[in-house]
Amino acid sequence: MSKMRISSFLKIKQDIMGKIKSRHWLPGDTIPGEEALAVEYGCSRMTVNRAVRELAESGIVERRRKAGTRIALQPDRSAKLQIPVVRKEIERRGAVYRYALLERVEMVPPDGIRAKLSLGPKTKVLHIRCLHFADETPYQYEDRWINLERVPTCVDEKFEKISPNEWLLEREPFSEAEHGFSAQLADAEIASILNIKKGDALFVVERRTWQDDDTITAVQLSYPGASYKMLSRS
Amino acid sequence: MSKMRISSFLKIKQDIMGKIKSRHWLPGDTIPGEEALAVEYGCSRMTVNRAVRELAESGIVERRRKAGTRIALQPDRSAKLQIPVVRKEIERRGAVYRYALLERVEMVPPDGIRAKLSLGPKTKVLHIRCLHFADETPYQYEDRWINLERVPTCVDEKFEKISPNEWLLEREPFSEAEHGFSAQLADAEIASILNIKKGDALFVVERRTWQDDDTITAVQLSYPGASYKMLSRS
DNA sequence: GAGTGGTCTAGACCACCTG
DNA sequence: AGGTGGTCTAGACCACTCA
Numbered sequence: 001m002s003k004m005r006i007s008s009f010l011k012i013k014q015d016i017m018g019k020i021k022s023r024h025w026l027p028g029d030t031i032p033g034e035e036a037l038a039v040e041y042g043c044s045r046m047t048v049n050r051a052v053r054e055l056a057e058s059g060i061v062e063r064r065r066k067a068g069t070r071i072a073l074q075p076d077r078s079a080k081l082q083i084p085v086v087r088k089e090i091e092r093r094g095a096v097y098r099y100a101l102l103e104r105v106e107m108v109p110p111d112g113i114r115a116k117l118s119l120g121p122k123t124k125v126l127h128i129r130c131l132h133f134a135d136e137t138p139y140q141y142e143d144r145w146i147n148l149e150r151v152p153t154c155v156d157e158k159f160e161k162i163s164p165n166e167w168l169l170e171r172e173p174f175s176e177a178e179h180g181f182s183a184q185l186a187d188a189e190i191a192s193i194l195n196i197k198k199g200d201a202l203f204v205v206e207r208r209t210w211q212d213d214d215t216i217t218a219v220q221l222s223y224p225g226a227s228y229k230m231l232s233r234s
Numbered sequence: 235m236s237k238m239r240i241s242s243f244l245k246i247k248q249d250i251m252g253k254i255k256s257r258h259w260l261p262g263d264t265i266p267g268e269e270a271l272a273v274e275y276g277c278s279r280m281t282v283n284r285a286v287r288e289l290a291e292s293g294i295v296e297r298r299r300k301a302g303t304r305i306a307l308q309p310d311r312s313a314k315l316q317i318p319v320v321r322k323e324i325e326r327r328g329a330v331y332r333y334a335l336l337e338r339v340e341m342v343p344p345d346g347i348r349a350k351l352s353l354g355p356k357t358k359v360l361h362i363r364c365l366h367f368a369d370e371t372p373y374q375y376e377d378r379w380i381n382l383e384r385v386p387t388c389v390d391e392k393f394e395k396i397s398p399n400e401w402l403l404e405r406e407p408f409s410e411a412e413h414g415f416s417a418q419l420a421d422a423e424i425a426s427i428l429n430i431k432k433g434d435a436l437f438v439v440e441r442r443t444w445q446d447d448d449t450i451t452a453v454q455l456s457y458p459g460a461s462y463k464m465l466s467r468s
Numbered sequence: 469g470a471g472t473g474g475t476c477t478a479g480a481c482c483a484c485c486t487g
Numbered sequence: 488a489g490g491t492g493g494t495c496t497a498g499a500c501c502a503c504t505c506a
Binding site: 075078183 | 294311317318322407411413417433435437438459
């Protein structure tokens with residue numbers, strides 16, 4: 001065991017990852033405890049703790065009290081997706097952003113939407129359909145349902161100048177979200193809205209947003225598929 | 235300022251998030267320094283540090299030495315995508331997994347692939363096309379290029395029993411990856427491979443994988459779009 | 469029950485950055 | 488130049504969970 005004199009939780013992390021990479025430790029193995037590692041690296045237990053804790057947070061090792069720390073068996077690949085505000089995404093590409101409201105209705109939603117939002121039978125929602133342009137080309141079609149019980153103040157907002165996307169982000173921080181991604185074919189209606197051909201590929205993002213167990217909003221975002229690519233680097 | 239007696243970095247995090255949610259602190263505001271917060275919460279600076287550091291890691295605040303800690307202006311939504319091994323994904327759905335190799339060739343790649351992998355002019359690669367079935371229905375088509383300079387041992391692997399996906403995951407841990415997601419239309423070839431119609435929607439994932447600045451592999455994964463949905467909960 | 473990780477403390481030194 | 492965050496220490500107590 002070579003004792004490290006320069007202690008740093010980053011160096012300890014890299015050293016442990018090196019021992020896994022070189023197959024010195026194999027998946028399923030239990031590695032030494034924090035106290036032992038602190039002696040080995042010549043540092044305090046807190047420093048080891050931060051190193052190993054961060055490895056556990058990235059899924060590389062698994063920790064349990066008394067049982068110790070084990071190399072994870074088959075860590076899934078995970079990727080952190082940045083899902084930017086549409087306007088920023090368009091402006092970052094150097095294009096001019098424009099927003100257009102297509103429809104804004106307060107209503108009791110159809111059953112499918114009611115189920116998605118987990119709403120009571122007569123709860124009203126705000127249904128908004130709108131379009132985001134990049135350099136006057138349709139970039140994203142947004143079809144959104146907002147829970148009026150949870151976000152009552154939006155009845156006073158016309159959404160003619162600001163998109164519901166940005167409006168909600170300002171007023172409902174720290175909400176939890178679930179995202180689904182899929183590919184679909186454009187039907188005649190969406191094709192005419194996005195100015196593409198019927199049967200073209202659409203990249204579709206569905207998002208549901210909660211806070212404190214209440215559903216706030218559900219939205220379906222459709223992008224012309226060929227031109228859109230969502231990137232993530234892990 | 236109410237002094238907290240029960241100090242915990244989690245309580246401090248929640249308290250700070252509460253002050254942002256209630257608009258006590260607005261985006262762009264500078265919040266008190268660690269020492270001041272430690273006094274306010276009646277705890278040590280390390281505890282405050284962990285709370286605020288984790289908020290910075292989630293993008294809720296931004297920190298700079300000397301300048302202090304500010305509430306982030308417009309935190310992007312981010313989602314952690316789990317990208318499982320195909321086999322596990324299929325088995326989790328209760329379906330029977332089967333793997334089939336379609337083609338395996340060692341070659342000097344065409345220019346487009348060479349550029350994607352950042353390879354020298356005469357570097358050889360291994361080109362693999364294969365198929366993953368769920369209950370005998372084509373589930374995912376995999377078109378992969380492996381850098382033979384970086385992963386020479388794979389010339390000895392036939393990839394008839396094990397998919398390159400799993401083979402590489404076992405041997406190249408901790409690689410960095412970049413993912414792209416898009417929607418495409420199936421051409422005649424892919425349609426016949428996946429047993430769908432030409433012009434059907436495809437959900438396409440492109441992944442490039444590095445380690446230590448060397449590209450290891452690039453892969454394109456195609457799913458029949460209607461049947462596929464990638465989920466993530468943040 | 470005992471061993472492990474989870475957290476906290478009260479100090480310290482340093483690196484970075486802004487005013 | 489000085490204030491801020493970034494990290495580290497050497498202790499401590501506690502909570503969980505396995506045997």
